Amino acid sequence: MIRLQRPFLLFLFALLALSAWQWRHGPPVAADLLALLPQGAGDALTLQAEARMAEPLNREVLLLVGHPQRERLPALAERLGQAWSREPLFERVQWQLTPDLPGLRQQLLASRLALAPGQARDELIKTPDTYLQARAAALFDPFAGAGALPLEQDWFGLGLLLQRQLTPASKVQFDAGSGLLLTQGDGLSWALIRARTRADAFDFDAPPQVEALIEAARREVVADGGQLLAASGLRYAAAGQATASREMSLIGGLATFGTLALLLGLFRRWRVLLSLLAVGVALLAGSAACVLLFGQINALTLILGASLTGVAADYPLHYLSKSWKGGPWDATAILRETLPGLSLSLATNLLGYLALACTPFPALTQVAVFSAAGLIGAYLTTVCLLPAWWQRLDLAPPAAPLRVMQRLLELRLRLLARTGSLPLLLALLAFCGAGVWQLHLQNDLRLWLGQDPTLTREAQAIARLTGLQPTSQFFLVRGADADQVLERQTALGQRLDALVSAGQLQGYRALSGLLAPAAAQAELRQALAGWGERLQPLLAVGIPAEALEAELKQLQQLPDLNLDQALAGPLGEPWRPLWLGRTTEGGAAGLVSLQGLGNAQVLQTVAAGLPGVQLVDRLGELRGLFVHTQRLAVELKLLASGAIFLLLLWAFGRRAALRIVCLPLLAALAALACLGWLGQPLTLFSLFALLLITAIGVDYAILMHEAIGGAAVSLLGGLLSGVGSWLSFGLLMLSSTPAIANFGLAISLGLVFSFLLAPWASPPVSHEKDLRHG
Amino acid sequence: MRTLIALLLTLAAPLAQAFDLDDLATQLARPAAVAGSFVQQRYLRALPQPLTSSGHFTLARGLGLLWRLEKPLTQTYRITPGAIAKETPAGWTPLPGSDLAARQSALFLAVLGGDRSGLERDFELALSGDARHWQLRLTPRGALLKQVFDGILIQGGELVEQVEIRETQGDRSLLRLDGQARDALSADQRAAFQ
Secondary structure, eight states: OGGGHHHHHHHHHHHHHHHHHHTTTSOOEEOOGGGGSOOOSSOHHHHHHHHHHHHHHHHEEEEEEEESSGGGHHHHHHHHHHHHHTOTTEEEEESOOOOOHHHHHHHHHHTGGGOOSSHHHHHHHHOHHHHHHHHHHHTTOTTSOOOSSOGGGOTTOHHHHHHHHHSOOOSSEEOTTTOOEEEEETTEEEEEEEEEESSOTTSSSHHHHHHHHHHHHHHHHHHTTOEEEEEOHHHHHHHHHHHHHHHHHHHHHHHHHHHHHHHHHHHOOGGGGGHHHHHHHHHHHHHHHHHHHHSSEEHHHHHHHHTHHHHHTHHHHHHHHGGGGOSOOOHHHHHHHHHHHHHHHHHHHHHHHHHHHTSSOHHHHHHHHHHHHHHHHHHHIIIIIHHHHTTTOOOOOOSHHHHHHHHHHHHHHHHHHHHOHHHHHHHHHHHHHHHHHTOOBOOOGGGTSOOOHHHHHHHHHHHHHHOOOEEEEEEEEEESSHHHHHHHHHHHHHHHHHHHHTTSEEEEEEGGGTOOOHHHHHHHHHHHHGGGGOOHHHHHTTOOHHHHHHHHHHHHHOOOOOHHHHHHSGGGGGGGGGEEEEOTTSOEEEEEEEEEESOGGGGTTTTTTOTTEEEEOHHHHHHHHHHHHHHHHHHHHHHHHHHHHHHHHHHHOHHHHHHHHHHHHHHHHHHHHHHHHHTOOBOHHHHHHHHHHHHHHHHHHHHHHHOTTOHHHHHHHHHHHHHHHHHHTGGGGGOSSHHHHHHHHHHHHHHHHHHHHGGGGSOOOGGGTTOOOO | OHHHHHHHHHHHHHHHHHSOHHHHHHHHHOSSEEEEEEEEEEEOTTOSSOEEEEEEEEEETTTEEEEEEEESSOEEEEEETTEEEEEETTEEEEOOOOHHHHHHHHHHHHHHHTOHHHHHTTEEEEEEEETTEEEEEEEEOSHHHHHHEEEEEEEESSSEEEEEEEETTSOEEEEEEEEEEESSOOHHHHHHTO
């Protein structure tokens, strides 16, 4: 083994160099936990649409500046807006609108025939006389509200109808005097400010910078007697990043400290601390492998990975625990004895991780890669480096722990002599059955994000004050060309209108609300051709016939308006993100976004029978995928267990192999049952923990079976590595992210059962033969 | 001569200040009700003749405005601080809540009732004259209003007598009011506000 020292050191230097190169531009760490969720199953266009809809979430910051005195808002908003505009972080900061009136008028004039389908258009076509009478009255109504078009360009009021349709009333109102977007609520007046970041939100630096700017702005506004509310996907990212780094240092620190104390307390030699080298190499190898394979390493992987510490220390611990065997501790000789066991446990672990890596869940894949690479690193360190450095290490560990183990084993034998293994097994299975029966599944995405209540409260307040409640579901509408997309969206719109009037949906935005398809424009032109006979109401109030006829003629000659023209005008701005344009297959596609959805279930049937219309429900899809992944992970794990069984069959024979494979599964089952008894949910994460437990359990079982130095020494080795693992994984119970805490709890339970069941993997003793099932 | 001018100026200064915006607001808000007739003329560049309409109105302090259009067609409107409604056979029907219309009605009430803070939000106010004959010039503040209005000129004595709105594109609207202050509303008028 000494021969391997030099090549290993070379490998270590290479690893260091690789890591240094990977970290040359700062940490390659991604904070977006959602990036670990699987990609949607849809085609390229669906993915493009999802990216388009997610963009505002990742890049926009919405601020509401509130003050009891409305007249102070312009100055407050102006100061904040100006300050943020100077920040290089932002691409655009908008606090004041300066409507382009000439552009607006031009667009209204050009779009008059393209009035989108709805009640107003129906009236023009079906009951023109009623409409014209009302229009004549409106000319003398001092309160009818003036349109942007001057009266002599809009005698018939089509421009006004269009303007009302494209700028519907909302809670946020444009204040013509100050140019601000204002809303009222909670006893204050509020001005809306929107900022858009230059970088992508999940660039590592942007979220904390945005959070710092928000806090600085809040202090200023509060100092002036106002209030500030902010909502942005970036804020969640910032909170996630802060939690990750805090917990990583807390849990990693506790784990390292605990492991140190354990090593020093038991072996009382400074040199045993070299075990931590295995941990260091494991972390380095894990993160290097992840960055190499995925370009970045996710913060979540790092948290779970940091807890790999204890597992990586398993190998040196097993190795050191053989010092209780008695006699002089010869590093090389012990290594030679334990090497087959260590190698087997590495192989079985790798098989387990391989299974996880095959799930379609990036989170599991990344953690599996990290762990596998880390374990290989720790194994190589233990095998190649430590024996050389531990030559002539004189270990004399205290005898007490060994005596406790011996007493425990004797106790177990006495118990077995009285009851036999079978009743115990049946009792355990009954316990498991009852526990599993109480178990409930939970796949809420909220588990995934540790939700900061302050952020959520602010986001809810903004949604309430502005009436903006975007939903994650939307419709993707495809067609042969833009016109067909408009027609299909019109058909979809009619069904959505029904939901809106039933109160199940607050509203929606579709391209078909911006303009009517060409056929409908022609229909309106046709209908207006008959208006020459119906001018009496307007003539009666004194509008000259020439003026009316000239406008009718102009309307007749108005060319068809196409979608690109409509989007280009100032009124088209809110619709622009909805247009995906030409698709690679030669068609065209557009989106329909939704607001204020009560129950996503009502959307399921809306698209039925409408060609080219597809509901995209990322959250629903994810929930389905969570369930699917859970099933897949279990299947893969069973498959991996089969592979491990074959491997052990070759090494130990049938009976031992069966026990070594079944004991960890039983431990995992018991832990699962405990979750049920405790009322804790089974999530993807606790499932992952249980899968990990089966890998760790196989380790213990192999080492117990090998029984190098006797059962008590092996059991002590198992206890030590169990405590080590708990120090790392179990401490994750402290995490404030529910998913991670759930993981920590499951693993702690599993470790306890693995340790309790491990003695059954010992080579059979005469009076213990009745345990056949493992 | 110069001394004489200086003397006149010093004498005139307190006189000019004697009637300020607060005085005007108080003066206009004094009567419990104002009722009378109105004539509105819209001078449009495209038309040789102005579009003319006329009718009667009742302004009740704290309640709002009843606006009865009689020519060229008959229609009654009710403007209260929060809403505008139109009289139909089915009763008072609120007009579709266009923000601009709501703002205009608020502005209209502010002008007639002398609510200064409502006007100052969007316009710069310049008052000249005295209590019996004053002129209030409104110049828009915001970029959008500047693109729409050149200005608004309000004239009056004890009550508002004339409102002239000049639009940037050359159109002009002239509203003449001939009202009488009343101490109380008639029962009919009061009922209309319920």
